[in-house]
Amino acid sequence: MSAADERPESALSLAAAADLLSEAHPGFRVEIIGGQILVSPPADGLHARALTRLMAPFLTAGPIGEGFEVLQAVGLWLPTGAEDYAIPDLAIVDADFYEHRVGKNCYDPVVFRLVLEVTSSNYRTDLRTKVAAYADAQVPVYVIVDRKHDRLHVLTEPEGSDYASHEIHPRGQLVALPDSIGAKVTLDVTALLDAATLGE
Numbered sequence: 396m397s398a399a400d401e402r403p404e405s406a407l408s409l410a411a412a413a414d415l416l417s418e419a420h421p422g423f424r425v426e427i428i429g430g431q432i433l434v435s436p437p438a439d440g441l442h443a444r445a446l447t448r449l450m451a452p453f454l455t456a457g458p459i460g461e462g463f464e465v466l467q468a469v470g471l472w473l474p475t476g477a478e479d480y481a482i483p484d485l486a487i488v489d490a491d492f493y494e495h496r497v498g499k500n501c502y503d504p505v506v507f508r509l510v511l512e513v514t515s516s517n518y519r520t521d522l523r524t525k526v527a528a529y530a531d532a533q534v535p536v537y538v539i540v541d542r543k544h545d546r547l548h549v550l551t552e553p554e555g556s557d558y559a560s561h562e563i564h565p566r567g568q569l570v571a572l573p574d575s576i577g578a579k580v581t582l583d584v585t586a587l588l589d590a591a592t593l594g595e
Contacts, residue, residue, distance in 0.1 A: 409478045410499065424468070428528045430476045435517055438484075445513045445540055445591035446484055449582075453487060456578035462490035463508060463577045470501030471510065475531050483510035483525075487536075487576050504532035508576045511538040513591055518543040527556040535575050538582075542591050547584045 407415070409427050417425045422437040438446075446467060453465045466486050473479035480501045487509040488502065489495075495503040510529055512521040521539055529537045530553040537558065539548040545566065551573055552559035564570050566585040 409476075413478075424482055426481050427476065427479050428473065428481055428524055429479065433517075433520060433524070435515065435520070438513075438515060441542075441591055441593070442484075442513050442515060445587060448590040449485060449511065449513075449540070449587065452580050452582060453578065456580045464488050464490055464492060466492075470499060471504055471507055471529075471532065471534070472497040472499075472501040473528055473532050474504070475528060479528075481510075481525060481528055483529075484513050485511040487578075504534060507532070507534045509536040509538065509572070510534050511540070513540040514542045522548075526550065526558065529553070530555065530557050536573055538572070540587055540591050542588070545588055545592075547582065547587065 409430065409432060413425045413427055413432050416432065416434055417423070420434065424435040426433045450465055464487070466488060467484065468482050469486050469488065471481050471483060471486070473481055480499060486507055489506040489508070492502050492506040495506045497503055512525060514521045518541070522541070526537065533553050535551065535553065537550040539550075541548055547564040547570060549562045549564065549570060549572065550558035550560065564584050566588060568584045570582045570584060572580045572582065
């Protein structure tokens with residue numbers, strides 16, 4: 396007997412419970428990862444500033460492949476559970492992403508070339524839980540602007556529930572992202588961390 400079979404008939408599905416939480420807490424980000432509901436408070440202004448500045452190198456990059464879109468807070472359907480989905484802060488997706496809508500405003504992971512998270516108070520979610528979730532979804536590149544530890548993570552080569560390559564970059568480095576994202580993009584670690592913290 397599955398856990399779903401053991402639920403009382405009146406019990407809400409995870410998706411329905413997530414919807415209720417979203418309605419009750421406007422501005423909060425509600426996700427279901429690994430069969431658990433995760434609720435994140437609204438991002439602070441520095442988090443938002445970092446995302447705005449992060450978009451610039453992607454939007455101005457010269458294309459080397461097919462077209463792509465740079466999107467904030469778009470849903471990614473996860474293969475880890477029947478109701479699982481994540482909402483990365485930023486994503487690079489195929490230009491035809493809208494043809495791959497699965498449900499609940501989420502899209503098939505096959506269209507995601509890169510996902511990016513800027514850490515907040517719940518930084519462990521980005522550094523652990525979402526690493527496994529995005530690797531399981533076979534997202535080729537996962538970038539984390541780690542405000543807690545003042546560094547940038549670039550994870551590539553998803554294998555099972557982890558990434559075979561996990562590079563950590565301190566301030567002072569310029570990081571070229573893999574060409575697989577469809578453009579030549581270099582990130583200035585210091586500039587990103589300054590935007591995400593109290594730096595200028």
